[in-house]
Structures are given as structure tokens and as C-alpha cells.
Amino acid sequence: MQVVFLGGASGVGASCLAIELAGQWFVVDAGVRVDKKADPLPDLALLEGKDVRAIFVTHAHADHIGALPLV
Template structure:
């Protein structure tokens, strides 16, 4: 069996799936013994009456520790998507990629955790593409309740995944641009 036939595209939701908050999703590509990963979002959720004395809850990244993480791609600047970066970065170290507004808020968060000098933060233009071979990640404008929300078109040799993050279809958004329906349709 050749290495190419052993390649798999894997989706690993470590937080945020089927719940509000604590988003941390990973995409892996390659054979099981030599997989490369990208992480999409690293967020928190907030404690409530069911978690007395707990204010903030972060996802558990244990599975990814020691793995080949190529980058952490952020969809937008809500706390449930970027809020755990300061607490978890040392466990999942990789370059960060975010649009300008999200990058601005991440810088402040990293300063709060004394990580500003330790983290490579790359600003990506709206609609821009990040090449993290074998992944090519293109930011797709969507509508949400914050500036610069994005879906991600994640292209691999085995196909393309549209990771939407948080979104809605709104022809008259209060903040930001309308969802780029043409770009989503083109992914088809």
C-alpha cells in the first residue's frame, strides 16, 4: 500500500460541537502514523449555575499534544472562538492566522497572558488564503454578530471542507459584509 492510499482526512471536534462555546476543532491529513493537523478556533465557555465557582471552561487539547500542528486558524473574534488561546497555547504551539480585527483582539489576549513575544500571529486579508501544506485554507466572508466573521474553505488532496464557524444569512447585516454566497456556491 502506498503512502498516498493511506492518506486520510480526519475531523476531530474537541469542543464546540453540539454545544455553545468552547470551540476547538482539528483537521488532520495523512496516514495515521504521520498525520499533519490544523486547528480551527480555540475558545472558552462560561460557567453557570451548573458549575458553581467556575467562571471559564476551556476544551481539553490532550489528544493534540505532541502532534504535528501546522497552524491555528481563527474564524472570528468571539470569546468562544479565541478565548482559550492564552490558557492553551503552550500545549498546542503553532502559528496563528486571523483577519485584522480578530488579530487585534488576539494580541491583547496574548499580552494578558504574557505570550505576545512567544506567538507568531499572521494577519490574513479578508478573502485571503493560507497555505499549510497539505491544507490550503481560504477565508470566506459570512454574516455574524461581530466584525470580520469567516467560514473556512479547507482544501486537501482528498477534497474540500467548508468549516462555517458561526454564521447566518443576512442581506442587511448590522456589522460587516453580507455572506459571500457566490464563494460558497463555487465550492459546490
């Protein structure tokens, strides 16, 4: 098992993490940052080539769902 924080680990916004389990990947949240000083998106490039099987959403705020269309 592997857990990778794609965003939100060091601040508010862009909450996104990926969990690898038995070669399959699961994403928890895919949000945007509302702070205009930083890149608004999590590092979604880390998901390229991954077998993402499901996306789980913790709640419907922009900092947790704003980047869903890009995943």
C-alpha cells in the first residue's frame, strides 16, 4: 500500500490524495486552492498512467471537488 498526497498536505485547499493498493489506485478528493497566490490545482500529473479505479469525495466544497473534471 502506498499513499501519495497530490495536494493539500501543507495548507488549505487542493485536497487530493491517491492510495495504491494491489496495483490499483484510488483517489480521495480532488479540490482546488482558493488562495490566488498559489497554483490552484493539485499535482494531478502524478496520476498519469495509473489505474485509477475509483474517486471518493469527503464533502462537496470546492477545495475538495473543484478539480474533479480534470481527474
